Amino acid sequence: MSPTSSRSPAPTTGSGDLMIEARGVEKWYPNGFHALRGCDLTVQRGEVVVIMGPSGSGKSTFIRTFNALEDFQKGSITVDGIALTNDLRQIDAIRREVGMVFQQFNLFPHLTVLDNLCLAPVLVRKRPKAEVKEQAMALLRRVGIAEQASKFPGQLSGGQQQRVAIARALCMEPRILLFDEPTSALDPEMVREVLDVMLSLAAEHITMVVVTHEVKFARQVASRVVLMAEGEVVEVADPETFFTNPSQERSRRFLDQIL
Amino acid sequence: MDTLLRRLRHELFASKVDGLITLVLLGLIGAGGAGFLRWALGQAQWAVVRANSTLFALGRYPIEQQWRLWLLTALLAVATGITWGMLRSHPRPDRVGVLWPRNDRIAAVLLALLALGLPLALGLSGAVQLRWWGITALLLLWRWLAGRFGPGLPPLLKRLLPLGLPLLYLLGMVLIHGGLGLSPVSSSEWGGLMLTLLEASFAILLCFPLGVLLALGRRSELPLLRWGSVLYIEFIRGAPLITLLFLGQNMLGFLLPGGMAPERVWRAAWVLTLFAAAYLAEAVRSGLAAVPRGQLEAARSLGMSLPQAFASVVLPQALRVALPSMVGQFISLLQDTTLLSLIGLMELLGTARTVMANPAFLGRNAEVYFTLAVLFWCCCAALGLGSRALERRLDPAALARSG
Numbered sequence: 001m002s003p004t005s006s007r008s009p010a011p012t013t014g015s016g017d018l019m020i021e022a023r024g025v026e027k028w029y030p031n032g033f034h035a036l037r038g039c040d041l042t043v044q045r046g047e048v049v050v051i052m053g054p055s056g057s058g059k060s061t062f063i064r065t066f067n068a069l070e071d072f073q074k075g076s077i078t079v080d081g082i083a084l085t086n087d088l089r090q091i092d093a094i095r096r097e098v099g100m101v102f103q104q105f106n107l108f109p110h111l112t113v114l115d116n117l118c119l120a121p122v123l124v125r126k127r128p129k130a131e132v133k134e135q136a137m138a139l140l141r142r143v144g145i146a147e148q149a150s151k152f153p154g155q156l157s158g159g160q161q162q163r164v165a166i167a168r169a170l171c172m173e174p175r176i177l178l179f180d181e182p183t184s185a186l187d188p189e190m191v192r193e194v195l196d197v198m199l200s201l202a203a204e205h206i207t208m209v210v211v212t213h214e215v216k217f218a219r220q221v222a223s224r225v226v227l228m229a230e231g232e233v234v235e236v237a238d239p240e241t242f243f244t245n246p247s248q249e250r251s252r253r254f255l256d257q258i259l
Numbered sequence: 260m261d262t263l264l265r266r267l268r269h270e271l272f273a274s275k276v277d278g279l280i281t282l283v284l285l286g287l288i289g290a291g292g293a294g295f296l297r298w299a300l301g302q303a304q305w306a307v308v309r310a311n312s313t314l315f316a317l318g319r320y321p322i323e324q325q326w327r328l329w330l331l332t333a334l335l336a337v338a339t340g341i342t343w344g345m346l347r348s349h350p351r352p353d354r355v356g357v358l359w360p361r362n363d364r365i366a367a368v369l370l371a372l373l374a375l376g377l378p379l380a381l382g383l384s385g386a387v388q389l390r391w392w393g394i395t396a397l398l399l400l401w402r403w404l405a406g407r408f409g410p411g412l413p414p415l416l417k418r419l420l421p422l423g424l425p426l427l428y429l430l431g432m433v434l435i436h437g438g439l440g441l442s443p444v445s446s447s448e449w450g451g452l453m454l455t456l457l458e459a460s461f462a463i464l465l466c467f468p469l470g471v472l473l474a475l476g477r478r479s480e481l482p483l484l485r486w487g488s489v490l491y492i493e494f495i496r497g498a499p500l501i502t503l504l505f506l507g508q509n510m511l512g513f514l515l516p517g518g519m520a521p522e523r524v525w526r527a528a529w530v531l532t533l534f535a536a537a538y539l540a541e542a543v544r545s546g547l548a549a550v551p552r553g554q555l556e557a558a559r560s561l562g563m564s565l566p567q568a569f570a571s572v573v574l575p576q577a578l579r580v581a582l583p584s585m586v587g588q589f590i591s592l593l594q595d596t597t598l599l600s601l602i603g604l605m606e607l608l609g610t611a612r613t614v615m616a617n618p619a620f621l622g623r624n625a626e627v628y629f630t631l632a633v634l635f636w637c638c639c640a641a642l643g644l645g646s647r648a649l650e651r652r653l654d655p656a657a658l659a660r661s662g
Contacts (some may be wrong), residue, residue, distance in 0.1 A: 071558060095560055098560070106556065109576065120558075168561070
């Protein structure tokens with residue numbers, strides 16, 4: 001179950017290379033359901049790690065523990081050198097450095113697109129509004145929706161909203177981006193535009209952990225693919241090996257169902 | 260004209276049954292209206308209202324100090340005009356469309372007619388009539404100014420403008436109560452519409468933050484805070500207001516150390532506030548429940564602290580959802596002030612009862628009650644109109660459509 005060698009193209013910068021280190025993470029929901037059963041995962045700087053698996057396998061729960069949206073009862077998680085404990089200051093420090101993109105976009109409907117981007121950098125990082133605005137417009141241009149800056153999220157299509165959500169996460173200049181099934185709530189014809197943005201981020205060696213069912217995306221950019229089932233990490237492999245010759249029987253069954 | 264006739268026919272007489280219902284309703288409305296007009300123009304003797312109009316408005320406020328209330332009314336007219344203009348103009352200076360939308364034109368004309376006609380009908384003296392005209396002109400002038408130049412103001416100033424309302428409230432308190440060089444007027448001399456509005460506005464202003472805190476407390480993860488809030492809300496909602504009012508009059512004196520107990524007027528205002536806060540908390544709670552969980556998660560994942568996330572993401576959405584039911588609470592709060600007459604305050608109903616007890620106006624109850632109903636209706640209608648304008652203003656979709 002040890003991770004096979006990654007083909008991470010990231011520039012190495014010494015000791016800070018380990019971005020996420022999760023060891024033996026166990027989680028029980030209050031109703032007693034054992035959601036995570038001793039999950040291990042390491043993510044290096046610049047890696048794109050894709051997590052796949054059947055629904056209910058704990059993929060989303062697992063990445064939501066990385067920024068403390070879910071708590072866990074056993075094991076340890078270290079994000080960018082900061083250990084995740086119950087200390088609220090540590091949690092806030094980690095959340096500032098970890099961006100998250102949700103399945104349901106979760107844009108703030110009462111704010112314009114531009115204000116969605118600017119809110120957190122101004123409030124949390126205490127940066128001057130004018131400077132943040134400029135950066136936000138640059139990000140919106142980059143994801144291709146600068147002309148919608150003054151609209152409200154409800155006036156945009158699903159694909160546009162998800163691109164705004166990615167830009168919003170980027171505006172905090174995070175060191176890691178988590179994607180929780182970013183294309184699952186989209187109409188099929190809008191999946192492409194969101195994946196294209198994610199591809200461009202991967203090309204810039206932004207560290208990403210992506211929960212998705214998009215096989216093509218995983219093949220194209222993943223440094224490693226992780227398969228989860230019943231709350232366990234079943235296999236970690238490079239995409240070529242994972243999709244053509246997985247080592248685990250469970251992975252084979254999963255691939256038979258989705259390919 | 261032809262299309263109007265056809266539309267009327269289509270809407271009122273589409274089928275035989277529809278036509279029958281229309282005719283019956285028209286008959287009933289006509290009979291009721293005729294009966295009312297016969298009473299209002301024939302039998303009713305409005306002298307009782309004319310003779311006591313100052314009493315209804317101010318209670319027994321000393322005559323030589325009434326200029327303070329005129330000044331306050333003028334200030335309120337300015338504030339109303341500015342609020343009206345700001346709420347009804349588009350927030351973006353480049354998109355200011357119609358300065359006076361159709362409904363606003365109708366409202367302005369009605370207001371002007373009222374200002375011209377009502378003082379005349381009440382037989383007020385020439386000087387007083389002139390003052391009412393001036394105040395109405397002031398209101399409309401500031402409505403125009405705010406609508407014309409408001410959207411172009413610097414954003415910072417626009418955001419600070421609402422703070423003027425609590426300031427105006429404090430200023431109003433000083434004007435009514437005295438102090439800062441003004442001779443004091445005892446609260447036992449306050450009365451009429453002024454006291455009604457004073458009690459209601461005090462309770463509305465203070466129950467709002469209290470209610471929001473209670474609603475947040477009810478959702479808190481701290482057990483003591485949560486159970487404390489639940490206990491408070493359920494206790495207050497389980498008791499009739501009138502018993503709480505009597506309780507407040509009798510108990511506050513015992514509970515607080517000697518001399519600390521506020522005057523009767525303020526005791527009643529605090530009971531109203533604490534009562535309304537419990538109901539408002541429930542309205543806010545339903546608003547909070549309407550905000551999806553993902554909103555808080557998104558805010559938190561961006562590094563916002565819990566207070567930041569609530570202040571800039573959750574509460575703005577929750578309060579917008581809760582606004583209609585909150586305004587409903589405010590309107591019933593305004594009407595609940597009539598209960599204060601039962602604990603001996605001379606608010607509108609209390610004043611009315613003393614007028615009706617005067618042998619000179621024996622049997623003139625209908626005229627007095629009718630006047631009261633109209634006054635309350637006007638206040639509630641103003642609250643309702645203001646809230647609808649605010650609601651529209653806060654709804655991004657509606658804003659986008661009008662833009």
